[in-house]
Amino acid sequence: MYTEQGYAYYPLTLYDAMFKDASVVMGWLVEGALDIKILDNALHRLVSKWPMLAGRLELTESSLIRVKVPLDLAPFSAEYAPFTLTSRISDVPITDYVQLPLPVVSDVLPSSLFMSPSAPKSPSAWLTNKLPLTLWHLTYLTKGDQKYTCIGVTFLHGLFDGMGIASVIHALEAESLNKPWTVPLPLHIGSNENQLQVFLDQAERDMCKREEAVPNDYRAVSVYGLWLIITFMLWNLWQDKWHKAHSRLILLPAGVYEGLVRDARAAMAQEGKTDVRLSTGDVLTAWLYKTIYSGDEYMNSRINLSNMASLRLLSDGVLDQYAHNCFIPIAYPMFTIAELKATPIHSLAYKLSIARSTLSVGQAICVYNHLKDCAKPRKSLFDAKFVVPYRSDADENLCMSNMSVARIADVNWRGLGGGRTLCRYKSLITESPILMSNIVTIAGRLDDGAIILDVVLNRKRMKCLEDEVHRLVDQTFL
Numbered sequence: 452m453y454t455e456q457g458y459a460y461y462p463l464t465l466y467d468a469m470f471k472d473a474s475v476v477m478g479w480l481v482e483g484a485l486d487i488k489i490l491d492n493a494l495h496r497l498v499s500k501w502p503m504l505a506g507r508l509e510l511t512e513s514s515l516i517r518v519k520v521p522l523d524l525a526p527f528s529a530e531y532a533p534f535t536l537t538s539r540i541s542d543v544p545i546t547d548y549v550q551l552p553l554p555v556v557s558d559v560l561p562s563s564l565f566m567s568p569s570a571p572k573s574p575s576a577w578l579t580n581k582l583p584l585t586l587w588h589l590t591y592l593t594k595g596d597q598k599y600t601c602i603g604v605t606f607l608h609g610l611f612d613g614m615g616i617a618s619v620i621h622a623l624e625a626e627s628l629n630k631p632w633t634v635p636l637p638l639h640i641g642s643n644e645n646q647l648q649v650f651l652d653q654a655e656r657d658m659c660k661r662e663e664a665v666p667n668d669y670r671a672v673s674v675y676g677l678w679l680i681i682t683f684m685l686w687n688l689w690q691d692k693w694h695k696a697h698s699r700l701i702l703l704p705a706g707v708y709e710g711l712v713r714d715a716r717a718a719m720a721q722e723g724k725t726d727v728r729l730s731t732g733d734v735l736t737a738w739l740y741k742t743i744y745s746g747d748e749y750m751n752s753r754i755n756l757s758n759m760a761s762l763r764l765l766s767d768g769v770l771d772q773y774a775h776n777c778f779i780p781i782a783y784p785m786f787t788i789a790e791l792k793a794t795p796i797h798s799l800a801y802k803l804s805i806a807r808s809t810l811s812v813g814q815a816i817c818v819y820n821h822l823k824d825c826a827k828p829r830k831s832l833f834d835a836k837f838v839v840p841y842r843s844d845a846d847e848n849l850c851m852s853n854m855s856v857a858r859i860a861d862v863n864w865r866g867l868g869g870g871r872t873l874c875r876y877k878s879l880i881t882e883s884p885i886l887m888s889n890i891v892t893i894a895g896r897l898d899d900g901a902i903i904l905d906v907v908l909n910r911k912r913m914k915c916l917e918d919e920v921h922r923l924v925d926q927t928f929l
Contacts (some may be wrong), residue, residue, distance in 0.1 A: 459520040459638035461503060462645045463610070465822035466776040467516060469838060471609030474574040474880045477616060478565030478603030479862055480545075482870030484591055485600040487538050489867050493626040494587065498533040500634050501622065503774075505533035507581045508610065514826075516578070516609060520638055536587045537567035544595035553874055555924055556917050559698040559905075562878040564590045565603025573882060577607045584610060585619070600869060608776075608879075614761055615774035617857035627866030635772045646773050650766055651819055654812045669814045671757065671780035673843035674821055674836050683839070687885050694909035696888035700874065701920055703735075705900030706927045711738055715797035722797075727804050729797070732853045732893070735902070737800035739891055739916070741791050743849065743908060746915040750789035755845035756803075758783065759852040765812050779818050780840045781807050853893040860895030860903050871898060877905055 498505040506520035521531065541564070548564070549557050567588045576582055590601040606616060625632035658665065675683070690696040708731060715734045719727075740756055757780045763770040770777060783806045791799070818838065825836040841848040854860075860875045875894050879887065887907065894903035906916065 457522045457640040459502070459522055459640055459643055461506070461518040461520060461638060461643045462511070462648070463516045463518065463775055464645055464648050465515075465819060465826060466647065466778075467609045468826070469609075469822065470612075470776055471516060471578075471607065472574050472882055473608040474571070474577070474605060475608050475611075475616070476562045476566050476570075476603055476605045476878045476880065477859075478560070478562075478601055478876045479864065480560065480873045480876070481600045481602060481864045482597070482873065483600065483868060484593065484598045485589055485602055485864060486868040487536065487589055489627065490587070490589070490602075491536055493623055493867070494534055494536065496626050497619075497623050501619075503635070503638060504584055504619065505531075506584060508577050508584070508607065509581075510578060518584075518610075522638065522640060532583050534583045534585045534587060535567065536589075537569070538589040538591065541590055541592045541594070543592075545592040545599045546595060551873070553700075553702060555702055555704070555920060557700050557702075559700050559878070560601065560876050562603075562876075562880075564601040565876065566605045570605045572880065574607055574609070574880060575882070577610075599873075600864075602864065602867075602869075603876075605880075611774055612761075612776040612778055613852065613854050613859070614763065614777070614857050617854070617859040618772070618774050620859055620862055624863055624866070628863065629866070633772060635774070645775075646770060647762070647775065647777055650762075650769055651812075651816055655816050658813060658816070663813070665817050665820065666811070666813045667817075669782055669817045670842055670844075671782045671814075672818055672821060672838055672840050674825060675839050675843065676837075677833055677835055679843065680837055680839075683841075684883065684885060687888055690888040690909050691886045694911065696886055696907060696909045697913065698878075698886075698905070698907045699913055699917070700876070701904040701906060701916070702874070702897070702901045703904055703920065704924060704927070705896075705902075707920075707923045708735060708902055710923070710927055711735070711796065715800055718795065718797040719801065724801060727801060727808075729800050729804055732855065733800040733804045733807070734796065735893060736803055736851060736853070737796050739851070739904075740786075740803075740849065741794070741796060741799060742916050742919045743891075743912050744788055744791050744915075745919070746911055747788045750787060750792075752788050752846040753785050753844070754788065754791065755785045755842040755848045756783045757840045757842075757848050757850045758803075758807075759840070759850075760807065760810050761856075762812070762815050765810065765815070779810075779815050781810055782814065785842060785845055847889070849889050849891065851891045851893070855893055855895045855902070858895060861897050873897075875903055 506518040586605040588603050592599040622632045712734045759778045762777045821838045890907040892905040
């Protein structure tokens with residue numbers, strides 16, 4: 452039975468508060484029928500070792516979010532669910548949704564395959580209804596010649612970022628395979644410290660001792676008032692309804708992106724630029740940036756690329772096990788459409804790589820200072836301020852994130868009775884029905900080396916990207 456004897460209180464930061472109005476449905480299409488009993492047992496072992504996952508979100512008196520974690524939750528009972536796990540059997544085969552094997556470009560599977568019908572449609576439900584932090588779901592697609600399973604988890608973005616939920620997935624993967632995994636540091640009864648907050652506070656003190664100023668030229672984020680937020684939402688509505696923004700999934704074969712990287716590095720060598728070795732991420736980012744805007748005609752439009760980078764990379768290992776929101780945009784230079792069209796991929800990748808190397812803890816502190824200022828009480832909603840990962844002086848922003856390092860695409864579900872992972876899917880749920888456009892996620896590699904690109908673009912830009920993908924595939928393999 453569950454007894455109310457001891458709680459740990461784990462505070463989240465203002466980085467998490469930025470995303471409290473969004474939840475994420477993340478899922479995988481897997482060969483075979485996953486065993487729900489094995490999954491249930493693995494999840495119980497997981498939360499027993501990592502009790503924070505069995506907590507509930509709540510607001511503090513200062514309107515910050517924290518996790519209330521019961522430390523004596525054993526054995527589990529129906530009185531307090533550490534997670535939810537539901538399942539259903541589909542009435543139709545997988546081929547009613549998507550062609551198999553998956554083509555290079557395909558429609559995104561509906562989120563209903565990865566989430567329970569009872570899952571919250573509003574991110575605020577995690578606070579108001581005291582929901583479990585993770586809601587797991589299986590949809591069995593058994594009709595047809597072969598069985599498949601869609602396994603999904605729904606969670607609040609204001610709790611986990613991409614690397615954070617990846618740590619949960621990999622811990623579950625290890626539990627299902629009876630392999631060891633690194634358990635986060637235990638919590639103690641009462642108030643606990645947030646590792647990111649401690650890291651930022653110490654970094655700021657160290658900068659003060661060195662008489663080093665917080666950067667004042669970091670322009671990768673902006674502070675929006677209510678009117679700019681409304682303008683941003685209207686722009687997305689315009690993209691959604693008028694320009695037919697939609698989601699697509701692209702499987703970029705290894706031969707294609709390896710060729711792009713090889714050509715870019717060869718061009719760099721020919722120009723004698725040896726100070727930077729372009730990464731696959733640099734080249735892919737530059738190629739996507741150029742391709743998406745290759746059909747635009749307003750040459751003077753200024754386009755900002757908002758590409759997220761994890762602060763874990765700057766922490767000397769201190770934040771390696773940190774599971775919560777911990778990223779800022781890289782301070783890339785802004786380009787006009789004309790400049791994007793005129794700049795070769797290798798030159799653009801070089802400029803992006805140089806900018807990526809300037810990522811600093813000082814920039815993270817700069818963002819946090821903006822967040823603290825915006826969190827101050829205001830007289831009314833009309834006076835409210837919001838930190839957004841975009842440049843307010845840009846005509847348009849393209850939001851991108853590279854999740855390859857998280858290795859969250861090709862998850863091994865064989866411990867649950869599954870076979871190959873065919874793909875990874877993700878959808879965003881917000882309080883608004885408007886589809887957020889101009890978003891690209893490099894989701895990671897599958898077992899055959901193909902990289903998953905999860906893309907939300909308007910019809911014209913999507914066609915530019917799809918046409919270029921097909922051209923490169925034909926050029927590489929025909």
